[in-house]
Amino acid sequence: MGNSINMNGKVAIVTGGAGAIGSATARLMAARGARLVVADIAYEAAQAVAAELDEAIAVELDLEQEGSIEAMVAQAVDHFGRLDVLHNNAALLDAEVARADGNIEEMGTALWDRTYAINVRGTMIACRAVLPHLRKSRGNIVNTVSNLALQGHIIQAAYSSSKAAIIQMTRAIAASHGLDGVRCNAVAPGMTMTPGLREAFPPPLLKAVESETLREHLGVPEDIAEAVAFLASDAARNITGQVLVADGGCASHVPGIAQFRSFFSGDIS
Template sequence: MERLKDKVAIVTGSTSGIGIAIAKLYAAEGAKVIICGRRQERGEAVVQEIRDAGGQAAYHFMDLMDTKSIEALMKDTARDYGRIDILVNNAANASPKDGQVEEVTLEQWDEVFDSNLRGTFWAVKCALPFMKEHGGSIVNIGSMAACGGDLQGTAYAASKAGVDMLTKDIALQYGKNNIRCNCVRPGLIVTPQNEPRIPDVLKKIYLSNICVTRYGRPEDIGHLCVYLGSDESYYMTGQILTVDGGLNTHSPTVAQFRELDSRTW
């Protein structure tokens, strides 16, 4: 415990899903956590849950599409706490209107890129002046969608591939300032909020292709983010870490072979 003792951590998009798990684990490890997102009521509820568990947290409004709100988040955090040690760029836009190339409008493309890539870039840019004073860790939440082509979600996959390269740029350019930057690519992460919306057929396909016996949970991403935010990971930077149950470790035909009797091949 207390691997993040007294560190000041900003976790964007921390009013639901993976973001909440990261924020709660950070607080449990001793960090002072800034919960941020657009839903103030939900954000303040998360803050109260963390405080009830003995942690330290505060809420700050932030909208990835509003650059001024991102600037204010960084400036206010540095003013109130004297520093920014960890920035987790978790907030993102997975638009239900995103689809195949011919289906995506320029407006939809721009909306996804403005949130996922431009928003991440701007958050880092606004945090860097405060992190350069004493070093820190930036954790970008990417997606396994960036690992290869996608039948749907064209803009989302392309924007997350951009986050991968941005991660490497930051690591290279600011490593000598003792600022590290890594990217976590989650696979399918099932939460109470999204599980009812995931078709059973998709769950079956995914489970037949991963190497382990269950879907991912928000805490699976959160535990890795604790390590990346801690001093334990000092020698790790510029890395793209895929957490997908082993989906990308094997041939695309594995699921089909599992349907066969092993004696036939």
């Protein structure tokens, strides 16, 4: 297979490409030879990321608008002549929404509907728009989900359930389009140390989550980018319909591992 992890000549769309994980992924794919479409609702920030890369364009994307999603795909194909990878990374993540996204009993219908409109409906439309092009290139889709889609929590019921829906969408696309040569996978990050997270999340809760990882510290955007770029490359040609959990091991162990560590080290009685 040679150096099958490279992406030489491939064209990739990264949605949410101006954010921490999206921009890290765009930079890594570009470093491995891909040509990039950096798509984000924050157009000027997307332009700044695209300007760093050798062959890249920025596209303004509003996942609540079907026409905006379809225009993104059309611009990618018009500019580069082909499409090989769609990384669905954009999601409704702003701090105000996160604070309001609690448990079901307290859930506002408008917040629920908007979360699903952006995260699920927007992702579906993007997948639908790229599939004819990916059949031609035998390309693939990588969706960003979350380890919260695989576990219960007392917060973020709308976000976590929307990401669970994307996992099932991932499997459905893999099953229905595999014989067309199209792969579809998902990456499930855990809590990832982005600038926004560091600013918005209470330090005691960050420390609590970090204590549940099986590494020394929380992951960073570049860790997630590596997982996405691997799945998008030919090195993963036999992987489809899967969820790669990139959460530092948080989802892999019994509850309360931090307390067990403390007990057996003699820190608690």
